[in-house]
Amino acid sequence: MLIVAAVDVSAGSGAGFLPLVALGPAFAGLIGGWPRTAVVGALALALCTALGLYDEAFHGRRGYTALASVAGVTAAGWVAAVMRQRREAEFASMRSIAEVAQRVLLRPVPRRAGHLHTALSYTSAVAEARIGGDLYEVVATPAGVRVIVGDVQGKGLAAVETAAVVLGAFREAAYEETELTGVGARVERAADRVLRGEKFVTALIAEISPERGAMFLNYGHPPPMAVRVDGAVEFPEPDQYALPLGLGIHMSEGPRPFHVAFGPGDQLLLYTDGVTEARNHERTFYPLGERAHLLRDPDPEAALSALHHDLTEYAEGPPQDDAAMLLLRYRQEGTGSEDRAVAR
Missing domain, CATH: 1.20.58 (Methane Monooxygenase Hydroxylase; Chain G, domain 1)
Known part of the structure; x- marks a missing residue:
């Protein structure tokens, strides 16, 4: 004026x-x-x-x-x-x-679960949304720490609804079933009830205990990344992959559990394909295995934050797909700087 x-x-x-x-x-x-x-x-x-x-x-x-x-x-x-x-x-x-509602569906993972330190990074591909089609949960049970990381086909409210069904079934079965295969069977039945047509959910269900290491059920999901205490990196895979949840209950047997050694100083990174399928300007996929050195920080959350920052810089912007990363570390009570970092 x-x-x-x-x-x-x-x-x-x-x-x-x-x-x-x-x-x-x-x-x-x-x-x-x-x-x-x-x-x-x-x-x-x-x-x-x-x-x-x-x-x-x-x-x-x-x-x-x-x-x-x-x-x-x-x-x-x-x-x-x-x-x-x-x-x-x-x-x-x-x-x-x-x-x-989002916090009820995807609750923050506990920073300590049994003998594990945990840290989570989650980015939704939908602007202004805190959740999408990826799902995760960590619960401590008498059988060990049970974990699920999954990826629902598609995005939006339909994917969130499917994620809620899968998570609800896992949370109930994780406490009630004595065997990991029983947990997987109940989750698969729940997914089959709500998924129609060609809809499906890839998932990785794990049971981790100090005595037995880590046991996995893989429903067509990317393999976990194991980072050993000496810095070696592995991507353990099952002998035979099973179909994703919602596709295999009437056509084939469920996945066979496979064992992964997991001891003091080791780390496990469970993730969704939004991480490994992120691309740079040259359309090259994110080299997750080459970035394992970013997880050296004594504080699990700081280590995972460094990896998430590197992923964002590599993709040069927000993700095109939901991206979830769950870091699990073998915790030794009363020793090491890691416990002091978590205490802070």
């Missing part, structure tokens, strides 16, 4: 810039609240009146037409600001409810 006033004064009364004062309340209605719009509108009317008197525009209809324009734009901006603020309040309420 000050710019319009300066141009009007310098150009003279014949230039016809007076109605442009209405730009003030117009922009205020777009970006401000209704009180601000009303104040700016009042200032615009005062400025328009002063300029009209200066230009002697009230001798004819031009000055009154400019005042009417400013008043009309102010009224329209005020109504728009009121409606926008109501919509924003409704959106904020819906978002808070959605965030509560």
Whole structure:
């Protein structure tokens, strides 16, 4: 409005810039609240009146037409600001409810579970969303720490609904079933009830104990990355992959459990294909095995944060797919800097 006033004064009364004062309340209605719009509108009317008197525009209809324009734009901006603020309040309420539902579905993993330190990194491909089609859970049971990491085909609300069913079945079965194969069978039955057509869920279910190491059931999911205490990196795979959840219950046997050695100083990284399928500008896949050295930090969360930062830089932007990473470390109570880092 000050710019319009300066141009009007310098150009003279014949230039016809007076109605442009209405730009003030117009922009205020777009970006401000209704009180601000009303104040700016009042200032615009005062400025328009002063300029009209200066230009002697009230001798004819031009000055009154400019005042009417400013008043009309102010009224329209005020109504728009009121409606926008109501919509924003409704959106904020819906978002808070959605965030509560998201926290119930994908709860934060415990930083300590049995003999393990855990850390999680999760990025949704959907803007402004905290969850998507990837799923994870860590529970400590008498049989050991049981873990699931999975990836639902597709995105959006349908994928979230499927993830809720799979997670609900796993959380119940993890405590009730004595064998890991029983856990997998119950999760598979639950997935088969809700998945139709060609929908499926890839999943990796694990049971980790100090005595037996790590046992895995792989339902068509990327293999875990094992980082040994000496820095060696392995991607243990089953002898034969099973079909993903929702595809194999009526066509083949379930996956056979396979053992992975897991002792003091070792780390396991469970992830979804959003990590390994991230590409750089040359369309080259992310070399996860070559980045295992980023997990050396004594603090598991700091180590996983470094890996996540490297993945983001490699992909040069937000992920095109949901990306979840779950880091599991063998915990030795009372020794090492790792316990002190977790304590902090």
